[in-house]
Amino acid sequence: MKTETKLKRAREKRNALVLAEADLKQKEHEAALKARNAELADLNEAIQSKLERYADLRTRFLELLDQSEQVVARDLAPSWLAVHTKAAKAQESLRAFCRRHGLPEPRFPNGFRELEQAAPWLPLPVSETINPNTGELLRKAHPGYNQFTDALATTWRDSAIVEVL
């Protein structure tokens, strides 16, 4: 075979291979693009459903903030006012009783030890709570006799308050 013919065939073969390579690259690119598109479509779908969930959460969140304010204004504040008023009267009654009977003065919220020793028969507004962190039994004045923030904190922390009267 002549060299020229060989050269022609080699060039033709090379051209075919270049075309085949380009075709393959194109197919690979298309496949990658398809995969990416599918991935992004999935991502889009997933995020859209998350955003819908977010919108629901936002609605619920606003409802809860509103409920929180309502509970405070309608239940928490008035009920505390009732507790505060009664506790003030009860403290005064106990102090007057102790003065009348020559007993040591009760010191709210924790100073009952002296009084308990002097008059174990006296009903005292003492409550017992369990510290959830240490399991320790705490004996002190019923939270109703405390300041608002302390009463709220105690009640918030301890679901069960045991009254000892």
Place this chain on the structure above:
Amino acid sequence: MAKTQEEIAKEIAELDKEIAQLEQDKRVEELAALVKPLAEVQNGVVEVFKPFQKACGDLRSIWKEIESILSESEAIIMEAEKAREQARAYPEEAPTELRCMQVPVSLLTLFPHFDGIAPVAYMRRVMVLTGRGEGLKICGRRYIISQLRQGHIKGLTPDEKRALAL
């Protein structure tokens, strides 16, 4: 038949015992009567405390749900931000809505303002809010107290505020 001296002594001893017991019972009765009004007043405090305790329980439930909503919403915001960044990396192929998506603002911005201070900054300052991202925590109790102190809870009269020591 006349009682012997021994029998009489025994009877006296029994009567002394009975009298001592009756005196003891009388003291207990007197003490019970003495402290009854006091116990009633104290029981009154315990009784009126129950509605307050219930209101606290209701608030705690509300704030537990708020805490869980905030955690979930923060996670969604982070996911949305990641998705948007991913979509920007492929501007040709990415769906337009994903590419142009506005990452939703945090739910924390929906809290009421505190005297003109940005709510998030304020809540961090008063420790209502701690942590970030998935570790975000909000303390409902502190929030309620600060709301009351700031006068943002409506419906309290000046007398009630004084009673609450605010």
